[in-house]
Amino acid sequence: QSALTQLRSVSGSPGQSVTISCTGTGSDVGGYNYVSWYQQHPGKAPKLMIYDVNKRPSGVPDRFSGSKSDNTASLTISGLQGEDEADYFCCSYAGKFTNYVFGTGTKVTVL
Amino acid sequence: EVQLVESGGALVQPGGSLRVSCVASGFSFSRYWMSWVRQAPGKGLEWVANIKQDGSEKNYVDSVKGRFTISRDNAKDSLYLQMNSLRAEDTAVYFCAKYRDFCFDYWGQGTLVTVSS
Numbered sequence: 001q002s003a004l005t006q007l008r009s010v011s012g013s014p015g016q017s018v019t020i021s022c023t024g025t026g027s028d029v030g031g032y033n034y035v036s037w038y039q040q041h042p043g044k045a046p047k048l049m050i051y052d053v054n055k056r057p058s059g060v061p062d063r064f065s066g067s068k069s070d071n072t073a074s075l076t077i078s079g080l081q082g083e084d085e086a087d088y089f090c091c092s093y094a095g096k097f098t099n100y101v102f103g104t105g106t107k108v109t110v111l
Numbered sequence: 112e113v114q115l116v117e118s119g120g121a122l123v124q125p126g127g128s129l130r131v132s133c134v135a136s137g138f139s140f141s142r143y144w145m146s147w148v149r150q151a152p153g154k155g156l157e158w159v160a161n162i163k164q165d166g167s168e169k170n171y172v173d174s175v176k177g178r179f180t181i182s183r184d185n186a187k188d189s190l191y192l193q194m195n196s197l198r199a200e201d202t203a204v205y206f207c208a209k210y211r212d213f214c215f216d217y218w219g220q221g222t223l224v225t226v227s228s
Contacts, residue, residue, distance in 0.1 A: 001173075003155060034213035038156070045206060045221060046148075046156065051214040089156050093213045099170050100158035102148075 004029065004090055004103035011109040012080045020106045022073040022090030028101050030071035034093035037066060037075045041086045049088075050075060077108070085110045113137040113217045115207045120222030127197050131222050133190040133207030138217075141165075141185040144210040147192050149203035150221070157203075160192065161210055175201075197226045 005023040012018040022029065022037075029035055035053045038046035048057050050066035053073065063078045073092070077084055090103035119131035133145075146161040160171045160181040169181050180193040190207055204223050208215035 003157075032213075036214035038215075045218040046215075047218070048214060048216050051212065051216070057216065091156070091158075091214070099161065099172070102156040102158065105155045 001028075001094060001098045001101050004092060004101055006088075006090060006103040006106045008104075009107040009109065011111055012077075013111045014080055014082065016080050017076060017078045018080060018108060020075045020077075020088050020090075020108070022075070022092075022103045024071050024073075024092055024101065026071060027098070028092040028094040029068065029073050029090075031095070032093045033068070035066065035068055035073040036091045037064075037073075038089045038091065039084075039086045040089065046089065080108075080110055082110050084108060113209065115209065115217060115219030117205065117207050117219045117222035120205065120224045122225045122227065123197050124228050125198060125226055127226070128193070128195045129197065129224060130191055130193045131205050131224065133219055135188045135190065135207075135209070138209065140183075140188040145183060145190045146208045146210045146215060147181060147190075148206045148208050148215065148218075149201075150206065151200075151203045154203075156206075159205070162190070194224070197224075199226050202226045 037050040040046045053068045054066040094101045114136045117133045147159040162181045178196045182191045204221035206221045207219040209217040
C-alpha cells in the first residue's frame with residue numbers, strides 16, 4: 001500500500017488561509033469517510049487535529065477544518081498563526097487488511 | 112490527563128531483537144484498541160500494528176508480519192512491541208498511540224530504535 005500523496009510544503013502569511021491536500025485512491029481516501037489529520041512540531045508527538053474527514057476534537061481551534069472530494073482530502077487552516085508552523089500528516093483507513101495509510105507529510109511555513 | 116510513555120529504544124545490530132514498551136495513564140486502558148506507529152528519521156508516519164482491547168485480534172503492516180508481535184497487559188496498563196529479525200529499514204521512532212473510532216487520538220513522545228552494525 002503506497003503512502004497518500006501530499007505536497008512537500010506550503011506557506012502563508014499570518015492571517016491568511018492555506019489548504020493542504022491529501023490524495024489517495026478509491027481503496028482508502030475515496031472508499032471511507034475515515035480521514036484524519038495530525039500536526040507535528042519538530043521532535044514532538046503528533047497531535048490529532050481532524051477526524052472523520054471534518055470533525056474537530058475538543059480543544060482544536062475552529063481555524064482548522066477538513067473536507068473530502070472523491071479520492072482527495074483537504075485540511076484548511078484559516079487565520080494562519082505562527083504556532084501553526086509544523087508538519088501535517090493525513091491518514092486514511094484502508095480496509096480490514098491494509099488498515100491505515102498515512103500521507104507523505106506537508107510542512108507549513110508561516111512567513 | 113491521558114499520558115503514554117514509551118521506553119526500551121536502543122541501538123541494535125541487524126538481525127537482532129528488541130522489545131519496546133508503553134505505559135498508559137489517564138484513561139481506562141483496557142477499553143481501547145492500541146497501536147504502534149513509527150517514523151523513520153526525516154520521514155513520514157507509518158502505521159505498524161494494532162491490538163484489540165482483550166488482545167484477541169492483532170493486525171500488522173505487511174513489512175513487519177512474522178517479525179514483530181504486538182501485545183498488552185491490561186493489569187499493568189502496558190502495551191508492547193516485540194521486534195525480531197530487525198533490519199536497517201526498521202530504524203525509526205516508535206510511537207504508542209491510543210486508537211479511537213478510526214483515528215489515533217493520543218500519542219506518546221516516542222522511543223528511538225536504531226538498527227545498525
